[in-house]
Amino acid sequence: MSSVRAIVAGHAALADGLISAVAAITGRGDVLRAVSGAGMTASDVTRTLERALDDTGANVVFTDLPGGSCTLAARRLQRERPGLAVVIGVNLPMLLEFVMRESGGAADAAAAMERGRDNIRIFDATNVR
């Protein structure tokens, strides 16, 4: 079985870029596999994602945008894969939390999502002194 525990699927080169950052920070880039929907029909995006899930045995997909084609593809695949977790709104802190955890199941996906959300902050005129 591959070491891949989650697929990162997004627009253009976003997934490759995020995974390269995860690899640089943790050395655990091999826990994630990138999928891009660039230049594909909706059904080809779904097929590509399905193949990535089958190849790796991963049961978590991180996607970038709620209405994006990768998100819709992942949600479509959930119909036949009730064990698949889809996390929308991927960011780097989220992926770092995920790869540093051991099991890589849906519970880790939920914890990773929380970490990703907690790490979004703003420093502006209201809180900088």
Next chain:
Amino acid sequence: MSVELFRIDDRLIHGQVVVGWGQPLGIQFIALVDDEIAASSWEQELYRTGVPTGVELFFDTIESAVRRLPDYLADVRPGIVLTGSVETMRALSEQSGRVEHVNVGGLHSQAGRAERLRYVYLTPDEERSLKSLGAAGVEVTAQDVPTAAPVSLSAMLAAHTK
């Protein structure tokens, strides 16, 4: 009229549509015209989750879209009428007589299609349908995102031909 865009896009609802066009045009409704999706509540729920709050999503067959198009055109909110195929847009245009401009937004590589633009691949049938739209007086242009320059039908069909 407040249908800002009649778009052909084989991904239907996706980032370019909801964000790329949707935000700058202030889109508040999308009419998704597709006979199969109009018959599948599961598919409809899927697309509904892809649309931001504040954007109303309608599902139409070709037949219901022809019937409701006058309402969409008269709607005070800016909207998009979206089809996944050239054929559906052609049917809507021919049966309603109310489509003035068609945006070819994305028809991606698949068997039988030849590349015209980076984001437009066409079968010979799709090419004929676009020409027939043009011949009927519909302005057909290709444009994936609002910041790109629109490409005329003749330039689109002349591109990448061997």
